[in-house]
Amino acid sequence: xxxxxxxxxxxxxxxxxxxxxxxxxxxxxxxxxxxxxxxxxxxxxxxxxxxxxxxxxxxxxxxxxxxxxxxxxxxxxxxxxxxxxxxxxxxxxxxxxxxxxxxxxxxxxxxxxxxxxxxxxxxxxxxxxxxxxxxxxxx
Amino acid sequence: xxxxxxxxxxxxxxxxxxxxxxxxxxxxxxxxxxxxxxxxxxxxxxxxxxxxxxxxxxxxxxxxxxxxxxxxxxxxxxxxxxxxxxxxxxxxxxxxxxxxxxxxxxxxxxxxxxxxxxxxxxxxxxxxxxxxxxxxxxxxxxxxxxxxxxxxxxxxxxxxxxxxxxxxxxxxxxxxxxxxxxxxxxxxxxxxxxxxxxxxxxxxxxxxxxxxxxxxxxxxxxxxxxxxxxxxxxxxxxxxxxxxxxxxxxxxxxxxxxxxxxxxxxxxxxxxxxxxxxxxxxxxxxxxxxxxxxxxxxxxxxxxxxxxxxxxxxxxxxxxxxxxxxxxxxxxxxxxxxxxxxxxxxxxxxxxxxxxxxxxxxxxxxxxxxxxxxxxxxx
Ligand SMILES: [Zn+2]
Numbered sequence: 001x002x003x004x005x006x007x008x009x010x011x012x013x014x015x016x017x018x019x020x021x022x023x024x025x026x027x028x029x030x031x032x033x034x035x036x037x038x039x040x041x042x043x044x045x046x047x048x049x050x051x052x053x054x055x056x057x058x059x060x061x062x063x064x065x066x067x068x069x070x071x072x073x074x075x076x077x078x079x080x081x082x083x084x085x086x087x088x089x090x091x092x093x094x095x096x097x098x099x100x101x102x103x104x105x106x107x108x109x110x111x112x113x114x115x116x117x118x119x120x121x122x123x124x125x126x127x128x129x130x131x132x133x134x135x136x137x138x139x
Numbered sequence: 140x141x142x143x144x145x146x147x148x149x150x151x152x153x154x155x156x157x158x159x160x161x162x163x164x165x166x167x168x169x170x171x172x173x174x175x176x177x178x179x180x181x182x183x184x185x186x187x188x189x190x191x192x193x194x195x196x197x198x199x200x201x202x203x204x205x206x207x208x209x210x211x212x213x214x215x216x217x218x219x220x221x222x223x224x225x226x227x228x229x230x231x232x233x234x235x236x237x238x239x240x241x242x243x244x245x246x247x248x249x250x251x252x253x254x255x256x257x258x259x260x261x262x263x264x265x266x267x268x269x270x271x272x273x274x275x276x277x278x279x280x281x282x283x284x285x286x287x288x289x290x291x292x293x294x295x296x297x298x299x300x301x302x303x304x305x306x307x308x309x310x311x312x313x314x315x316x317x318x319x320x321x322x323x324x325x326x327x328x329x330x331x332x333x334x335x336x337x338x339x340x341x342x343x344x345x346x347x348x349x350x351x352x353x354x355x356x357x358x359x360x361x362x363x364x365x366x367x368x369x370x371x372x373x374x375x376x377x378x379x380x381x382x383x384x385x386x387x388x389x390x391x392x393x394x395x396x397x398x399x400x401x402x403x404x405x406x407x408x409x410x411x412x413x414x415x416x417x418x419x420x421x422x423x424x425x426x427x428x429x430x431x432x433x434x435x436x437x438x439x440x441x442x443x444x445x446x447x448x449x450x451x452x453x454x455x456x457x458x459x460x461x462x463x464x465x466x467x468x469x470x471x472x473x474x475x476x477x478x479x480x481x482x483x484x485x486x487x488x489x490x491x492x493x494x495x496x497x498x499x500x501x502x503x504x505x506x507x508x509x510x511x512x513x514x515x516x517x518x
Contacts, residue, residue: 009266067286070334071278078272096271096382
């Protein structure tokens, strides 16, 4: 399913752990040992307090639909209309995502609905964290 | 800064606006610059400071034949020109230069001689947003709005009214791209771009440019036009990627920039006779009114829908028709400043009678940065 038209991210040293985790089917966050905040996107220090005492941890993968648009403009590797969303992870940080396994309509995409992480393989190196409606929970 | 220490003594847009197949990006910078210098009765020999955004500032200076002793290439999106005004005030007050030229040119529609696809590329964008099919401002700048609609009660009809009211203002301007009246139904029935945003809630894409000439207030009376004083300035920045904006219903960059502008100008909200809020999309005037403190959180949409910002309303807003109807090359901030200057000179086709203070507020990127300028026609 490697799609040559999709934009493939290129990891940097500071983000490599995130993309290695995604390839292994894990959503990884970093957490500050000093102020205890979890944060995203990845970097080698805490953006809340500046501490370098940070650890990589596996996120629960649970999130809620925070905001989105349903894009009707053409985009390489995508079939419009499709949702571009921001999800809020259970741990606090927010990240961009598409919403998979769900009709791309305002009726189906309800703000605050529970979501769970899944991974979309873009290449041998890169699997993209994506979210879909949580299974076994009321939408 | 000291209020009114610096004045805008030259201001102009490009000779044409809209579709300009005869000029590339740098040609638009130069056309606007020469027009603004002519407006001030100056030539390139008089300029010793150059600021621009979206283009190499040294290339702009060299192209014009200027070897400046002060240069500012701050490029933080469409509000960069408001930020340049702030930086120019500091430089002029400090005596770093005597005459500053701020230029903008952008071949947004014809795409002639453009730089790369992004004016402010960001590493986080390339790894954590672009893979999700964000391609352009219409599908990323709009991302926080659904959250604001749920949390703050903003409605699609209120967003549509932003476009309707600004079209009323555009009707006054012969140079506006779109001047025919529209209704809320027209807006809601226009082509879907990125739900809930329809075509008429999104800015134009046109070619054009503009430029400003600034100098110290003690020289301001030597020029042919009525001086427009810089009474206050502010700037702020938050995040290069909209997904990391802390509060989806309020811009931290707007709040910081607005607060600094009011504080430095020493004015109250009731002193503002005329307001410009950069409107790349219909939600921006709503965020602007709230974050600048003209209304409370969640009140911006209703304030516009009730008609307070339309012709005859108590707070005339975006009197050129804005990016939605007047023009939008990509970095619209310069055109908001131009309308602020016209209002303070008393020469806008949509003149607010007796206006003494104009506040011009800009956004850069997708809520990435902000710049605010308070203009006055009284020293
Ligand atoms: Zn910390």
